[in-house]
Structure formats: C-alpha cells, structure tokens
Amino acid sequence: MTTDLKGPVAIEIEARLRAALSPDHLAVINDSEKHRGHAGHDGSGESHFTVDIVSDRFIGQNRVARQRLVNSALADLLVEKVHALAIKARAPGEA
Numbered sequence: 001m002t003t004d005l006k007g008p009v010a011i012e013i014e015a016r017l018r019a020a021l022s023p024d025h026l027a028v029i030n031d032s033e034k035h036r037g038h039a040g041h042d043g044s045g046e047s048h049f050t051v052d053i054v055s056d057r058f059i060g061q062n063r064v065a066r067q068r069l070v071n072s073a074l075a076d077l078l079v080e081k082v083h084a085l086a087i088k089a090r091a092p093g094e095a
Contacts, residue, residue, distance in 0.1 A: 006030070009046035009081050013074060017053060020073035024092055025054040031086070047083040058091040 006014070007030070014028045029050040051070060058066045066089035071078060078085060 007046045009077065010049065012077060013049060013051065013082075016073045016077070017051065017070065021053065021055040021057045021069060023053045023055040025052070027052040031084075046081070049082060049084070050086040050088070052088045054090045054092055054094075056092060058089055061091075063089070 006028070010028045010030055014026060017023060017026055017028075027050075029052070030046060031048040031050055032045050034048065053070065057069060061069070067087050070087050070089055071085075074082070074085070
C-alpha cells in the first residue's frame with residue numbers, strides 16, 4: 001500500500017528534484033509501508049520511495065546518467081534518511 005500523505009522527507013525529495021531538474025511531471029511515492037519488517041524500514045514511515053519524473057534534463061541521457069542526476073540532487077538524503085529509492089526517469093515524450 002502506498003500513501004498520498006506527504007511527510008517531511010517526501011516533501012524535501014520533491015522540492016530538491018523540482019529545483020535541480022525542473023520536471024514537467026514529478027510524483028514522489030512513499031512505498032515504506034510495503035517494507036514494514038524488512039531491512040531498512042526504520043519505523044519513520046519514510047524510508048522507501050519511488051520517484052516518477054519527466055524532465056528536459058534527461059534528453060539524450062541514458063538510464064544511468066538520468067539516475068545519477070536524481071541521486072545527485074538527493075545525495076545527503078540517500079545517506080541519512082532514505083533507505084531505498086526506485087527511479088523512473090524519462091524525457092518528455094517517452095513512455
């Protein structure tokens with residue numbers, strides 16, 4: 001189960017990605033509840049996320065380069081607060 005309620009970590013992820021990548025589309029999905037009892041689930045309710053992002057910055061970039069752009073924008077969060085991040089990064093017009 002995912003939740004549409006945004007906690008402080010999800011809000012920070014969204015703000016940083018908007019600032020760094022000026023996306024046409026951005027969805028930050030909290031997947032933490034799916035991982036209750038698994039490694040990395042810290043009980044905060046904000047440890048596992050999926051990011052679905054469409055940005056002009058991804059034009060001509062391969063999948064790894066796109067993920068690096070996202071990871072760079074979130075670097076300290078990935079060390080301190082986020083255990084897992086799934087990334088779906090596309091350029092405009094890509095399915």
